[in-house]
Amino acid sequence: MTSISPAQFHSATGVADWRVTAIGPQAVFVAPSLIEGSRLVPVVVAAAERHGVRPDVDLRPEAVVVRVPSGEDGIPAAATDFARAVSEGAASLGLRADPARVQSVGVYVAEHSGADVRPFFLAALGYDAVGDTDAADPLRSGPVLAFNPLTGDAPGRGRTHLDVFVPADQAQARVDAAIAAGGRLVDDANAPAWWTLASPDNHGVDIASWTDTYE
Template identity: 80%
Template sequence: MSETISPAQFHRAPGVTDWRVTGTGPQAVFAARSLGEASGLVAPVVAAAERFGVRPDVDVRPEAVVVRVPPGPDGIPAAATDFAAAVSQAAHELGMTPDPSRVQSVGLYVAQHSAADARPFFVAALGYEELGDTDAVDPLRCGPQLAFNPITGDVPSRGRTHLDVFVPADQAPARVEAALAAGGRLVDDSYAPAWWSLASPENHGVDIASWTDTTD
């Protein structure tokens, strides 16, 4: 079994200040001025991945490059720290600036009656794969991860969902304030700063979560 580390252990490693940990693992966003500039980071990412035995996801856009290290079933691979430091060094040498304010991942939390199992339907409809006992994922990790959890005593046949928005711990309060200023309503902050439960003006649920960035 490969050695794994916690988010807090990841952040204590040298050279990873550009990175944050979300629901999809350690992630960094490096701003770019063109697609050509962004593509220049791809070769160093590939070289670092091969050197440290990491399998990252790389999203290249004209505005930025997003690099993620998907966690395994047991957590973040320990080699992610050396990989992240190498990628940051390469980005800095290319003159690309990190932008932690753009780091995030989005998940969909499907709440269902305790006697129901909606996961097979969503897996089939979205072309997803089952993950563990309660989740489902896009095989290419492009779409949001789904979590299915029962609500004991809830009304049968009443589907309920909300979005989980995972952001860096140092960005979460500002994201909450922005959502409230845009007409949102604070539903529950008893778990803050791990997460805040918000509702839109029409009562669509959104959790702003930062616990993935701080867990030890």
């Protein structure tokens, strides 16, 4: 399968509604009702069949979320034609895209270097193992988990932080909103790829946008 980078995806015509997060290209089309949103579903299915793409479709009363999951090789090249067809169908139905609602969430579990906690989380969540370090919901509705060994830490102290992947053009606003809501900036050395924030009680959150611009 031919694959493309996020930058190549965004360089295509007709994909302005879409943004790339850690799970792949994604668009959110606002709908005034469940019935009106449901009219986009057959458009998505037809485009998927026509272009050989296997998308995820999340129909809600407020919006329709359409994602093209990235595989091990990256974004399928056919995703651009698929995205264009879906956007054209949404426009014909009067559904507008809202890039500010696009996001994906990952949970990073820090574990002592002598521990292996992934089997526990796989069993408890019903997740599938992905590669050597990650775990994923087989239906791709829950957050991806990644397990990061630590050295020099105390055994028996489990720690986690969240990675929130947002569109590159929405990242600064998300950071500003989190700080205004009581958070603090821990590290912006890697901005605009990602910012590390902490909650008022020191919970860690990274706001990441690099997946939307990666070459």
